[in-house]
Amino acid sequence: MAGRSGRTVRDLRRGNRAAVLQRLYFDGPMSRFELAPATGLSGGSISNVVAELVEDRLVEEAGTVESDGGRPRTLLRVAPSAGHMIGVDVGETRVRVELFDLTLTELARTERPLEHHGYDVEAVVGHIRDGIAEVLAGTGITAGQLLGVGIGVPGIVARTPERGAVVHGQTIGWDAVPLESLLRSTCELPDSVPYFIDNGARTLGQAELWFGAGRGSRNAVVVLFGSGVGACLVTEGTEYGRALEWGHVTVRVGGRRCRCGALGCLEAYAGAGALVDRWREAGGHPPQGADEESALAALLAAARSEADPAAVAVLEETAEYVGAGLSDLVNLFQPERILIGGWAGLQLGPRLLPALRRHTSAYALRHPTEQVSIDLGTLGPDAVTVGAAGLPLTDFFAQGGRRATRSQ
Template structure:
């Protein structure tokens, strides 16, 4: 275990202080001290450093127990700006935020799943980054402190390399270097499981729970883990690859090269396959168009279309089984279901899957967990990546 140096500890404390202000919160020094478990004097010292750096500002005062007004603080909603990129198998979303994490711009492009050459994918990302900047009056690249890009695979954050993206067949792609050939902006990489979980911790329901699981349902699937109030990364940043745990021995082929993976049964492609099995001639199905088909399917579920309802019920079986495994293994207080597939269906997906989770969970951990849909309105992956960019490129 690497010893934590005093400089590491000081920076970790600054990160924790800033995180306490996300979501538009206004806090006193005593509030911050209580949340971090440090003295008011220590909290005051950290806050003074962050205020001097232009990251916090004083706002209204509030009465304290001693009668003397205590000033409240908040994050400064100003430049420099941060860009979070949600790079998925079928789309690229770039969103720009001020340093208080208010979203001020959005740019999106659709990408064919077969368009997965690394140079081409990087080009799409750079185009979206430039597009979201250009769309804002009075904002240029010089006003952007950095970019956080989420890649759908395993990432070496230090080296800036995509180690493995199974749906694209990538191995050892030097993504950061390819990006920096095309753009002068600083960039960092992570994967969507970490980004979406961080967003839920800072802006969603997971922040109120010490132990939580955040599920990402899309073309690929995975989950993020909050353990004792902290994001669990694992030794190689690979914690949460639940999508590539085996649900059915010798089952369906998965893009990762294995068989029977959770993703092979609950990824977006599997949902399209289920629809085709229920009704091969369904007008809801457009082969190759995952997002469009899922949107039509979700709309049809909302009007109780029997084919759509049957498809969702069949989809809920393997999903509930896999989530039951996660509940048994991780014993969370909260299970948040997010990702673009979940956002498309909303409450009907939750209603279909919850009884299956109960069926495949042990009684004690199931009774301790609350299952909820994500309530973050913005793209949580972009938001989480912007937070990481802020903490990497702006926070002293």
């Protein structure tokens, strides 16, 4: 039966369960006494909801705490073994697959290099399939215990009724790749296990905002630097973030050609591969046969020693291009925080951060610039995978701790 708001009793119960689970997850352990004001629910509702969640083995006791003159209060927490998630990062050089418990504690991981196949769709699907099978076999967790598989990918993800999640990855040569349906036909997972596929910058942003430097922000942008460049916007109207193709804003009219085919994109100057190419063109000497991560590390080492003027000049120019790009984010979205992540961002950040702040201030409007902080993310290179695993977890919370039965 629906009330005046259109919400049924089932909706109310699901919402109450979700409120308690999320509060315990992010702020627990907590007592029943603390949960009532924290969730806005009555003491009676808290008692009923907690009893249900304990019976469902989603919540467990976690010790006691002394009260003011009364009996000790029992602390509650989300039970780590109540569910498991897999997070997948389809990165520039490898596919990383990790298995987590319900509290996002890593239980197993595997990585498979992409250098021989690049972004060949069949190879990527095979790496995801084999990685999922390996982490499950290594822990004894069954597929039926999974809340879902979250996958962070480069590109724009569209959801279709017929084929599920479809990836438009122009820079990697993916034209409407039906990744979800390919995985369903390839992976040996039951149909009841949902796939959650989203842009890698968004999964990175979700991880930083849940567990990293962005926690507590109402309006933040998390930017990702790797071979490509992306961003995730989180505002009060986009609770779990919206991916932005920030790497393809134009920072120089008629400039360098980007992987997407356009001229003058930020990614053509600030992506890791572009940085190494510009260093070589300026007279630098990247190590022969080195991958992007090693070549970028060599560029930074050359600039630190100041024995290579070309390396210093490339990094200084890059800082200005990125600062101009950050100023667009500041002017458009007026965030409280901008966080820099991705494997290349974490390498470049300590060197470039002061210059990035300076150039952002020079190009952005004064008032929003005075309100924003620009810092490095704190979760390291696993942030995309953690955020990807957070996608099925988010859905699990939204369902009040009930398992999804259809792919998203």
